[in-house]
Amino acid sequence: MLKRFRDLLWLAGKDYRNEWQMSFFSVLALAAVLGPMLILFGLKFGIVSGMLDKLVQNPANREIRNTRSAHFTRAWFAEMARRPDVAFVIPRTRRIAATVQLRSRQASRFVPAELLPTAPGDPLLPAGMPLPSDVNEVVLSDSAARRLNVGAGDVVEASVVRQYRGEKERVHLPLKVLAVAPPAAFARDGGFVTLDLLEAIEDFRDGIRVDRFGWVGEPPPATRYYPGFRLYARRLRDVAGLRAALIDAGIEVHTRARDIDIVQSIDRNLTTLFWIVAAIGLVGYTLSLSASLWSHVDRKRRELSILRLVGFRTGDIVRYPMIQAAYTGLLGWALAVAIYAGVAGTINRLMAPQMEPGQRVCHLLPGHLLLALLLTLAAAITAAALAGYRAARIEPAEGLREL
Amino acid sequence: MNATAPQTDPNGQRVLIYHLRDVVKRYGAAGNDFRLRVPSLQIALGEKIALIGESGCGKSTLLDMLAFLSSPSEAAAFRFRPEAGAPPLDIAKHWRRHAQNALGELRKQQIGYVMQTGGLLPYLNVRQNLTLSRRLLNMYDDSTVDELARHLGIHRHLDKLPHQLSTGERQRVAIGRALAHHPAIVIADEPTASLDPLNAKRIMALFMELVDSMNITVIVASHAWRHVKELGLRRLSLQVEHDENDGVSETVVTG
Numbered sequence: 001m002l003k004r005f006r007d008l009l010w011l012a013g014k015d016y017r018n019e020w021q022m023s024f025f026s027v028l029a030l031a032a033v034l035g036p037m038l039i040l041f042g043l044k045f046g047i048v049s050g051m052l053d054k055l056v057q058n059p060a061n062r063e064i065r066n067t068r069s070a071h072f073t074r075a076w077f078a079e080m081a082r083r084p085d086v087a088f089v090i091p092r093t094r095r096i097a098a099t100v101q102l103r104s105r106q107a108s109r110f111v112p113a114e115l116l117p118t119a120p121g122d123p124l125l126p127a128g129m130p131l132p133s134d135v136n137e138v139v140l141s142d143s144a145a146r147r148l149n150v151g152a153g154d155v156v157e158a159s160v161v162r163q164y165r166g167e168k169e170r171v172h173l174p175l176k177v178l179a180v181a182p183p184a185a186f187a188r189d190g191g192f193v194t195l196d197l198l199e200a201i202e203d204f205r206d207g208i209r210v211d212r213f214g215w216v217g218e219p220p221p222a223t224r225y226y227p228g229f230r231l232y233a234r235r236l237r238d239v240a241g242l243r244a245a246l247i248d249a250g251i252e253v254h255t256r257a258r259d260i261d262i263v264q265s266i267d268r269n270l271t272t273l274f275w276i277v278a279a280i281g282l283v284g285y286t287l288s289l290s291a292s293l294w295s296h297v298d299r300k301r302r303e304l305s306i307l308r309l310v311g312f313r314t315g316d317i318v319r320y321p322m323i324q325a326a327y328t329g330l331l332g333w334a335l336a337v338a339i340y341a342g343v344a345g346t347i348n349r350l351m352a353p354q355m356e357p358g359q360r361v362c363h364l365l366p367g368h369l370l371l372a373l374l375l376t377l378a379a380a381i382t383a384a385a386l387a388g389y390r391a392a393r394i395e396p397a398e399g400l401r402e403l
Numbered sequence: 404m405n406a407t408a409p410q411t412d413p414n415g416q417r418v419l420i421y422h423l424r425d426v427v428k429r430y431g432a433a434g435n436d437f438r439l440r441v442p443s444l445q446i447a448l449g450e451k452i453a454l455i456g457e458s459g460c461g462k463s464t465l466l467d468m469l470a471f472l473s474s475p476s477e478a479a480a481f482r483f484r485p486e487a488g489a490p491p492l493d494i495a496k497h498w499r500r501h502a503q504n505a506l507g508e509l510r511k512q513q514i515g516y517v518m519q520t521g522g523l524l525p526y527l528n529v530r531q532n533l534t535l536s537r538r539l540l541n542m543y544d545d546s547t548v549d550e551l552a553r554h555l556g557i558h559r560h561l562d563k564l565p566h567q568l569s570t571g572e573r574q575r576v577a578i579g580r581a582l583a584h585h586p587a588i589v590i591a592d593e594p595t596a597s598l599d600p601l602n603a604k605r606i607m608a609l610f611m612e613l614v615d616s617m618n619i620t621v622i623v624a625s626h627a628w629r630h631v632k633e634l635g636l637r638r639l640s641l642q643v644e645h646d647e648n649d650g651v652s653e654t655v656v657t658g
Contacts, residue, residue: 007539011524018526303524309472310536311511313504
């Protein structure tokens with residue numbers, strides 16, 4: 001069985017090489033269809049995935065903010081954190097209460113800074129960056145660190161003022177700078193601190209007693225409410241669903257869903273467009289190959305009859321043109337990939353000055369090329385099956401005596 | 404030239420490679436029907452047969468049936484026994500069961516076929532054409548092919564493609580291809596008809612010499628007895644008759 005197939009491969013290959021002009025042109029014809037398709041898809045994939053990468057890389061696109069302050073409980077946050085589409089959620093204290101004055105020994109001025117609650121997994125901070133785990137630690141925004149002229153390891157001092165029982169009261173908190181966040185994380189002056197610290201500052205402002213720091217005041221209320229949150233969806237496509245869930249729950253939120261929608265609809269439309277072009281090309285190619293193989297069988301009647309005569313079976317005769325079509329498919333694909341590689345390389349070189357490093361306008365994954373190969377082989381073999389079926393119907397005796 | 408003595412089985416009986424009784428093949432378009440009838444045909448292993456009949460009388464049809472290339476329309480008996488030691492095979496039954504692949508296998512092993520022209524694969528060189536059947540049968544590459552090529556005078560052309568040869572040379576290769584795998588029988592359909600008389604005579608003589616030396620049964624079709632009568636063949640004739648009853652042209656095989 002295997003031996004017979006090997007014999008068939010050998011004969012079909014010999015025949016294919018002997019008729020190299022015909023084979024060559026069928027390979028060219030295939031590459032002429034497939035090559036531009038690969039380039040087109042490469043451009044679509046490169047451009048759209050570049051846009052998507054930008055969206056994905058910027059966590060702000062996954063952020064969901066509430067636009068009106070509300071009363072969220074710890075239980076609500078625990079519930080949100082359990083959702084699979086939530087990557088990170090942490091309560092916010094009131095914005096006014098979260099603003100402090102920072103000062104350092106290295107700079108003479110006070111820098112007003114907004115403190116943000118953070119915890120492990122904060123999407124704004126790069127993985128591996130040391131995060132505050134205690135109330136005396138901070139990760140400064142790039143801008144704040146610059147203005148305070150400090151870096152990791154330095155100590156800054158935060159001061160907070162309140163009106164308490166008619167008197168102005170100020171407390172000072174030394175904060176150790178663990179790291180400086182990248183500029184993209186937070187563009188203004190600010191610092192990432194523990195939620196505990198933010199709660200303490202809010203309580204201090206509200207005239208509530210904070211035992212940890214020895215600040216006097218009223219006893220704390222039984223339940224703590226948070227006016228807002230820092231919430232990030234796990235993936236871009238989770239944003240829409242999460243947004244809908246929050247709106248359903250009566251929470252007004254703001255997302256960058258529109259930006260995401262735009263890119264995603266560009267992706268969808270381009271993909272549709274590409275598949276329309278690809279389908280036209282593929283069908284056209286299959287039909288023309290089918291026609292040429294069909295007439296090829298006429299020229300091959302005698303030879304196919306001889307194969308019958310020496311004992312090849314009906315199935316072998318059907319497979320014969322299929323094998324040759326597979327040769328064409330394989331070679332045509334290889335040529336198309338070479339054309340694609342050349343053109344894509346040129347496009348990428350020309351566009352390099354406009355692109356970020358490592359980003360390519362025209363780009364395909366190995367899986368795409370493999371898919372192209374499989375589709376091509378499927379089309380070629382389907383086209384040949386018809387011809388093979390016709391070849392198999394030639395009576396062995398019939399083809400022998402034609403001149 | 405001596406006719407090879409037909410082989411006999413242990414009981415001294417002639418071994419019949421072909422045994423046909425009341426085999427009929429109908430063919431042709433409606434209103435222009437032909438019928439080939441074989442009341443009885445017995446060919447012994449080792450015999451050399453000349454099938455004589457005019458062009459278009461059904462010689463090729465009979466040969467195709469004998470090569471299992473086309474099916475009989477009716478057959479009281481159609482048996483094939485390629486080896487003295489083995490029981491005869493019921494070819495009619497194979498056809499009834501549509502066992503084309505089994506017949507193909509049998510043809511591959513036991514039958515060599517020489518056509519009037521061609522019969523070579525244009526994309527294989529002479530050596531590859533000669534060894535095609537041997538290759539498909541996984542036969543060991545011994546000196547058979549080289550000897551055959553020397554006998555046939557084509558050993559200088561072994562690496563050439565068929566289109567580089569003359570018609571006569573191509574026919575020699577075709578004969579070599581049909582013999583190379585030592586089939587039980589070689590069927591030749593006017594193998595020299597496309598050659599000039601001198602060449603035809605020489606190649607036919609060479610062909611008979613080879614089947615003699617290899618002890619292969621042979622059936623050669625020819626349109627004229629005078630082409631083969633000196634070669635020691637048994638004559639089978641095809642006679643065309645017109646059946647007045649049903650208006651069908653009928654060819655009857657006798658001899």
